Amino acid sequence: MTELVKIILFGTLVALFVSVNALFLVWMERKVSARIQLRRGPLHVGWEGLLQTVADAVKLVSKELTLPKEGDKFLYLLAPALVFAPLLAAFLVLPLGPGLVIRDLNVGFLFVTSLTNITFIGIFIAGWSSNNKYALLGSMRAVAQNISYEIPLLLSTMGVVLIAGTLKMSGLVAAQEKLWFAALQPAAFLIFLCASLAEANRAPFDIPEAESELVAGFHTEYSGMRFALFFLGEYTAVFISSAIATTLFLGGWRGPLLPGPVWFLLKTYAVVFVVMWIRWTFPRLRSDQLMNFAWKVLIPLGIANVFLTAVVLVFLK
């Protein structure tokens, strides 16, 4: 019984956090981009435009929902949920603070990466079922990209896992008591950052929804709330990737003075800021260059990193 209450409680909390967090992130993104671009960004709706994204969300809910006549309706309706649900589940294992984790699985890290990676199935289904050439092109790109970048993503973390000797998220945090893994494994950190950008379809790797090429990519045909779910999904994915980066490389919730969850959120938002900063600085890569980058740069470097780490660990023993 208590178990059920706990599940419902945590479920509601996570859902609430996800929505508020996504709204905040969208606002933050718009503010950061605006300041980089010498603008003010949202300003007139609420204090500094804080309510802007709320207005956007309410509006999106109230919009008409369109349905492509020749598309696969069942899959079309399923896709947004398929993108969003795994991301919600990923919150299960994020260690927000000492002992503050819903389920500290002993394969926690594998669990979270595998969950974030299956979102591309939802993206592919969205593109396929829309019966739109731009959407299909976008979803094809998403599949190619996700399959390629899963490898460097996992490779880059292998070094960390080797040092920590555990896949448990709390164990990974605990292993960074003295030194962050970002300092021990700088190359791995950069590779992870690149790969997680690609996994979350963020610029400069945002080719599945490349606005200037594919109109709106895989969600070209989605309107209203369904589109909002993709939007929500994108920002939640960014948050989760940043949270993983924090846990793995930046010492998780560890920090002086402030309580754990605060440190955790601070660090995560700092990573999110970097992600945004990258987005608003660079042009987009081309799809074949994206693959080249993964296979010819990230994967060899990742393998080299794992190899070096292993050698050093053997010698230290």
Next chain:
Amino acid sequence: MPLAETQEFLEKDPKKFGVGSEAVVSPDRIAEVARDYRKQNYFLECLTAVDFAECFEVVYHFNRWGASERTCVKILVPKDVNQAPSLASIYKSADWFEREIYDMFGIIFAGHPDLKRILLPESAEIFPLLKSFKGEPKGADVVQSLKLIEEDARGFGARLQGAGLEEAPTGDYYLNLGPQHPSTHGVLRVLLHLDGERVLSGEPIIGYSHRHHEKMMEIQNYLACWPNFGRMDYVGAMSYNFGYALLVEKAMGIRPSPRVEHIRVLTTELNRITSHLLWMGTFLLDLGAFTPFFYCFDDREQILDILEMATGERLTYDYFRFGGLDRDVPPELVPATKAFIPGFKKRLKDYHGLVTKNVIFEKRTRGLGVLTKDQALSYGVTGPALRACGVRADLRRDEPYSIYPALDFDIPTAKDGDVYSRYLVRMKEIEESLKIVSQILDKIPAGEIKTKTPKNVPRGEYYSAVEAARGVFSLYLVSDGSLNPYRLKARTPSFSNLSAIVEMLPGCLVSDVVAVLGSLDIVLPEIDR
């Protein structure tokens, strides 16, 4: 074939008429003449037609890169024959020019690969530039347009089938880029034949922004044509003002005062910078970099402030007048410009750091959309796109007008002819224009800004060309001595530049299509007129 032996051969004064000689050849020999010119590295600058009572005159203007040596060759097409030989196999640029003439006059070009409407919808039944076309009855536009909604929808499917373009089960397919697409810079439609993401061929379909400039100018007096030149190429409108002013001033034989000349060059060069900045911003937007767009627009706003001081407008300038200007510049313009320049130079450095040297940008643009010199000649490509192929051709030097000969500036070139070269050339052109601006600022003499001018242009045929931001903008005027132009053809640079994209697209990916399209710097209303 020596032209001097042909009928009606005339030596003309290039300073007044814009052409060195003029000749009429018989239609069956024009291909021979054109082949001759092609061998001597002339390009087909302009091809147009004029409707006379007894025949059509099809007018060819050939010109050379480097010091201009323009010649005009005409053929006479009797109304009952209504057919002329096509030059599309000799000059690729003739392809679109001939389609335009067919569209506007109904002249059939024998041997043309694909003679169909280019600017008007395919269901149109009119040939608007014929003198016998006296306009459509009032209210026709709504009915016509609503009819078009149905026809165009049906027409598209029919055209796919008619041209054998059905989607085959082999995996290749067709994709419409535009007319509403974030990266077509307006309302261009590119029909892409794709295999996966690889482009097999691409065909630009234009005319979605056709605004009947040429017919409009025929029914207006010379003065009333000014707004048209502010709106043809709204991004670099000052050069278009310049072109029209030069044409009419040459024909009337008037010279503006030095003050006017200086202000004209000053505003034109500032406008050229804004045009290049706008191009750069939108081009990078196509490549997925958002932020440079905002920096470019920030700089552009500052220049627009200066131009607004002078002209009172931000975009569609109607600033020049025959022999003068609309209004004088205020005294605060010079200090404002001087204050702007140092900050802008710093900003240019940031652009180089943010874009030019960026590894992603280089990878995306190097070796992409290569245009060879020969293709450029054949397609009549001009402007920065041509200079990126390594050709030092710029009418400000080759056919000096106004005070350009007295100014010190370079013509930047690059050698690869790819997207990156085009970017580099434009960036350097911004610096050169800035150089011109800073030279003029201190030297604007005092003087009158208005001149008394005659109301009409003496009977004759005049040609005038200027270097606009996108390439050679030229005007061909047939005057019958009355208050209105009899025929005023605007040869716009992007029209020819865009037609060359057919050569650059095959083998690209969809992402590259956008980059190539962006690198050409097209302005749709200028192409469609």
Next chain:
Amino acid sequence: MTPGPSLQHDPKYLDTQSPAPGVANLFRVEDVLNLARAHSLWPLTFGLACCAIELMAGGASRFDLDRFGFGVFRPSPRQADLMIVAGTISRKMVPCIKTLYDQMPAPKYVIALGGCATAGGPFKYPGQYGILEGIDKIIPVNVYVPGCPPRPEALIAGILELQKQIKSGNAKGVMSPAAVDDAQDARPAEYKNAMSRAEHRKLLLTPPTPAPAAPTQG
């Protein structure tokens, strides 16, 4: 857009003609929704001619449409709320605009930016063959922003006007199939007749050339 412009009644195309969503017809809820809609107008990335540049300038740093929440330009009509018709509507483009409008989900709003989109602008003359004289002939328009081109400030003022309209709950666009009576004595167009080429050549080549007309102010 998928292949080619399509018809609103094309049975094969996407169904866009469903009525406005019946999420809630309660008075208060509708008010809240309108408030949200008014502050979150996402325009369609879509430019036709000159005015589109001023539209871009409106989105750029100095004027920054994003301050009001109007800066989210969506390239897909499915996600847009506001169609800013910026520029001259050529007849070839009419079907595309109509299709785009139909593809936008309700509630949707239209701003006619500039003289051309309002009534044909400087390109209107008696007997013109190329343009549509005002977008309100095919789709309902909420706000007209005149000017050639209007300044970005005028665009912002236009959107703010639309915002007011939406908040008050009656953002009904107007269609005016018939043009407003323009000038009382619109000058007729002086269409010329074809001149004889032989005569033209003769006059051209015979000296002396005709004397220039009396000078006037240019």
Next chain:
Amino acid sequence: MFKYFKEILSGFWSLVVGMGITLRYLTKKPVTLIYPKERLPIKRFKGPIAFVTDGKTGDHLCIACNACIKTCPSRCMSLVAQKSAVDGKRVLTDFKVNYMLCSLCSLCIDVCPTDALKHDDPNYDMVSLTQKDLVMDLLEPFRAKGTPLTQIPTVPAAAVAPKPAPPPGPA
């Protein structure tokens, strides 16, 4: 091998440089104009066409000579003049500018013999909910003020109004 790493490093460095530039801009002051609150000082912008007000009489300067109407490229102006019942001179009774068609080219201002027209600079951000509001009556402010010129009685049978030429026949 060396080249491979060099390329990666130089590429990486170029990205760092780019991020440095955007970070620098992040700390700069935005250039945004908070428009409805702040306005640019507009002095020479061409706003809609309006009548110049004579400093002495407070009246307009139009003599109804039709020069602007003949010149206007967009055919957006129209005027009606009637004979004065007092001295038989032409009196302006109606002057309309269809702002929807105007291209703001200032040609009418150029040709005006009495300099009666000007650009209404501050009125640059007008918007309208209907088309009718955009056909602007230039005499309206003078009528409202009741200036002398608007009060001259006129001969009702407006014989002097320019006759519209017959419309062109259909092609």
